[in-house]
Amino acid sequence: MILVTGATGHIGGAVVRGLLALSHEVAALVRNPEAARRRLPRQTALRVGDYEDAPALKQAFTGIDELVLISSDGDAGAIQRHHANAIEAARAADVRHITFTSIIDVGETSPFYYAPAYRDAEHRLANCGVPSTILRCGLYSDFILDTWLTPALASGELALPAGHGMMAPVSRDDVAAAITAVAAMPDKSRALYSITGGQVMDFDEIATCYAETTGQPLRYRPCSASEYLASATARLDEPWPEAFATLCASIAEGRYASASSDFSALTDRPAESFKAFLARVFS
Numbered sequence: 001m002i003l004v005t006g007a008t009g010h011i012g013g014a015v016v017r018g019l020l021a022l023s024h025e026v027a028a029l030v031r032n033p034e035a036a037r038r039r040l041p042r043q044t045a046l047r048v049g050d051y052e053d054a055p056a057l058k059q060a061f062t063g064i065d066e067l068v069l070i071s072s073d074g075d076a077g078a079i080q081r082h083h084a085n086a087i088e089a090a091r092a093a094d095v096r097h098i099t100f101t102s103i104i105d106v107g108e109t110s111p112f113y114y115a116p117a118y119r120d121a122e123h124r125l126a127n128c129g130v131p132s133t134i135l136r137c138g139l140y141s142d143f144i145l146d147t148w149l150t151p152a153l154a155s156g157e158l159a160l161p162a163g164h165g166m167m168a169p170v171s172r173d174d175v176a177a178a179i180t181a182v183a184a185m186p187d188k189s190r191a192l193y194s195i196t197g198g199q200v201m202d203f204d205e206i207a208t209c210y211a212e213t214t215g216q217p218l219r220y221r222p223c224s225a226s227e228y229l230a231s232a233t234a235r236l237d238e239p240w241p242e243a244f245a246t247l248c249a250s251i252a253e254g255r256y257a258s259a260s261s262d263f264s265a266l267t268d269r270p271a272e273s274f275k276a277f278l279a280r281v282f283s
């Protein structure tokens, strides 16, 4: 039995559907069973629990062989606590293996707001006694579109403190396909994968790609962190201005600048390019 967390979300839901299509027995960790019932295939077993509720997590994970732990969201303190609770509950419930979605940029010197929380989860996984596989994921194409490109349309200018740093965007659907492949794999001896798109590009190229696909003018302008923070704090709640500004700093430092072949090796196909992703979304 494979249990998927975050199953009412984009990636978790796609992993549930992918594993069911491969004829696995699948359970989903959900907070609201009625809402989950509407969103997930009928044959999905529902286990109820919140990442904040450690006893409920242990009960939900009882009898589970494989835990697919989709990373949580919120401020860094909450994320760190949620992952710690889930990993400890998996250990206490005698789960046999954990697949976890981490991030590419977990370096000790990373400026990224979330890097310490993900380092903490990776450290806990290495020391909890349950074998695990970590998928370090690059930036989601969907995240780049929703967080940065769409809001920039009104002005036609994408101003970010990312310099000419490169990244290899990967779609959430492809991340889900990679997680599904790892969770379904009988041999889980490999401990670490990097899940990125196949091509690296900077925000100049991303903005050009967007303008060509949609016909809407968009131009990238590198700006300072203080300029970005001034405009982001006027629009966004905490912790997003700091989280996004430090993510841009990390991109500028080249921490997202490599494309891995792990996705193709896992799925036997190339990752969807950013251009193809946009064409799909705007078709």
Ligand SMILES: NC(=O)c1ccc[n+]([C@@H]2O[C@H](COP(=O)([O-])OP(=O)(O)OC[C@H]3O[C@@H](n4cnc5c(N)ncnc54)[C@H](OP(=O)(O)O)[C@@H]3O)[C@@H](O)[C@H]2O)c1
Residues within 6 Å of the ligand: 005, 006, 007, 008, 009, 010, 011, 012, 030, 031, 032, 049, 050, 051, 052, 070, 071, 072, 073, 082, 103, 137, 138, 139, 140, 143, 172
């Ligand atoms: N690499 C990137 O570019 C990038 C960008 C953004 C996010 N991420 C990470 O990727 C993860 C998955 O992305 P996504 O698009 O699939 O997210 P999503 O659609 O927002 O789904 C998040 C899921 O987490 C569940 N969840 C949230 N808080 C929870 C809690 N306290 N206890 C139990 N479940 C909880 C939600 O359940 P409910 O339906 O009950 O709310 C939902 O099922 C995110 O959570 C985030 O960690 C990565």
